[in-house]
Amino acid sequence: MPDTGYASDDLQGLRAAEPQGPTLDSQEPRGQLASRLLAMPSDTNPKGDIFGGWIMSLMDMAGKMSATTVAGGRVVTVAVDRIVFRQPVNVGDVVCCYTDLVRTGRSSITLSIEVWAMRQGQGVRVKVTDAVFTFVAIDDDGRPRAFAQETPSC
Numbered sequence: 778m779p780d781t782g783y784a785s786d787d788l789q790g791l792r793a794a795e796p797q798g799p800t801l802d803s804q805e806p807r808g809q810l811a812s813r814l815l816a817m818p819s820d821t822n823p824k825g826d827i828f829g830g831w832i833m834s835l836m837d838m839a840g841k842m843s844a845t846t847v848a849g850g851r852v853v854t855v856a857v858d859r860i861v862f863r864q865p866v867n868v869g870d871v872v873c874c875y876t877d878l879v880r881t882g883r884s885s886i887t888l889s890i891e892v893w894a895m896r897q898g899q900g901v902r903v904k905v906t907d908a909v910f911t912f913v914a915i916d917d918d919g920r921p922r923a924f925a926q927e928t929p930s931c
């Protein structure tokens with residue numbers, strides 16, 4: 778079994794019966810670091826602001842990597858809920874995505890995803906965006922696939 782880094786209760790969907798949503802006032806990122814990237818000028822609009830769509834793309838990719846591990850195979854994004862852009866991201870910020878398993882179903886995986894920015898690559902991290910993403914494990918024909926709920930040893 779692959780090491781997902783998630784506790785057994787998480788994989789059983791027991792951690793929370795329903796999605797809890799992102800933390801609102803946490804000073805620490807929720808979950809595990811899933812990706813880290815530098816915000817570049819090419820990620821901005823003509824006014825020089827980082828695109829929200831670029832951040833959403835990072836979240837989708839980070840979530841997909843985590844959900845793929847949990848599902849043991851291919852997943853697709855089925856829903857994005859409660860996305861909130863709390864702070865701007867600037868060129869030169871290091872942008873980190875953290876994922877935390879909220880629940881698993883028969884074929885679905887729900888993750889809290891938080892984006893934190895380290896301003897100009899150093900100093901204090903600030904939470905800039907958070908959302909709840911749901912992914913569905915699919916088979917080769919693109920149909921929902923039940924994945925094993927057995928817990929890997931962590």
Ligand SMILES: CC(C)(COP(=O)(O)OP(=O)(O)OC[C@H]1O[C@@H](n2cnc3c(N)ncnc32)[C@H](O)[C@@H]1OP(=O)(O)O)[C@@H](O)C(=O)NCCC(=O)NCCS
Nearest residue numbers: 853854855856881882883884885886911913915919920921
């Ligand atoms: C994801 C997809 C395979 C689901 O197919 P479906 O026939 O609707 O599947 P089902 O109704 O059997 O639902 C499958 C699971 O998805 C969950 N689900 C479906 N719609 C959902 C939604 N809007 N929000 C949260 N979960 C949802 C169901 O609860 C179910 O979870 P479970 O198996 O853990 O109980 C299909 O909708 C699809 O291919 N969507 C496009 C995915 C895609 O292209 N993503 C990239 C976007 S650019």
